[in-house]
Amino acid sequence: MQAPLSTVDPAEIEKFQAMAAEWWDENGKFKPLHMLNPCRLDYITNQIAGEFDRDLKTPLPFKGLRILDIGCGGGLLSEPMARLGAEVVGADAAAGNIPVAQVHAEQSGLTIDYRHTTAEALAEAGEQFDVVLNMEVVEHVASPIDYLIACRQLLKPGGLQICSTLNRNPKSFMMAIIGAEHVMRWLPKGTHDWSKFITPDELFDLLRNAGLTPVDRKGFVFNPITWSWRLSDRDLSVNYVTASTKPA
Template identity: 55%
Template sequence: MSETTINDAEIAKFTAMAEEWWNPKGKFKPLHKFNPVRLSYIRDNLISHFARDTTVMRPLEGLKIVDIGCGGGLLCEPLTRLGATVTGVDAAERNITIAKIHAEKSGLDIDYRVTTSEALVAAGEKFDVVLNMEVVEHVDNVPLYMKSCADLVAPGGLMFTATLNRTARAYALAVVGAEYVLRWLPKGTHDWRKFLTPDEIHSLITRNGLKVIEDKGVVFHPIADEWKLSDDTGINYMVLANRPA
């Protein structure tokens, strides 16, 4: 039997919530609030790295992007509108079903698949951009998962990894606060023991042939009721890396 990154309990958890993906006031409300900051970060870095024209409607035209653990397609759809050729991958079949229905209603052509990162590697696929966003804390066999994501990055391409830091603050705010006090997320959404530090993510990235470009924290501003980029990586953070050409 081949190795897998699938955690059946995590798949069941997100399958149960699948109908909520596109409800901005539902169980994924925090992700809808979080989405603009991560989308702008991705867009800005793609335009800079690939020297794209910011004056055109579809500046990402011709770029091949894969979103691993795409859920209902909250990143896939806007990136497609920006011109990218997007493949959305999720191990939960119900997530992909919801994503396909919503994309069709929106008139968007997105290649959604029920599969895994390691299966894409086995098929010999490569992408200009790999999105590994809020997934690593939900998989089994993290080293295999990170290797498979890195192996999908074409020479000269980028990988974005977003996750939660394993700190006391992250436990207090992202688990106790978000799940039990504020009720932003269903109880049991996150297991603090599966969070990874930036140094751990860096090690997993560099051992697989990629170079870390930067870390960027994401913090919530309650008065503005929005997420913003920050140098504070103590709770939520993103790591940008590239594969040298």
């Protein structure tokens, strides 16, 4: 299975180009991601630590691991991975995101290899990683299966991919489209296309068809009372995350 040259959807990239400068504004258009980030990081770090037998209580527990943050945006996940000792490549198809991420990493004293490129181009160049972070990207690409094939090609044998997206059902339409874009106005209208949302079973099938082995999935659940997110084994009704491995 070979990936095509690119699965980038130009219309989707244009949306995020327009928001690039606001990545690190915790009260701006990426407020939902800033709120979700601690929960995402909890899942990501525990999955990586478990897969590669790392102790998160030690200094630089991810030292020696090469991690790709595909669709890195302003670096909200790349920076924590670098702080944990990983060699990080942050890649984004939206050119405007890269200088924002580079400047913030420099201000934070972090060395991160940010690139304006695509998963397919990296795969074509023969790049290999222990971990691919593929967070909130698959619902924005033109061909999810071809995109996931490229991500599989980027993993070393035995490598780990963390992939999150949005479920497709009436609740996710109300929460992610009506709630986040129209009521709360956390995101510009049109940021998400509900028809591109993917159910957990569909994503597991896509991962298998791409040559990966799904090993876990959990929900990200928002509590409007505490204004915080938590992981759930059962509630994958809106936001959810998966872990899959590349056969050794």
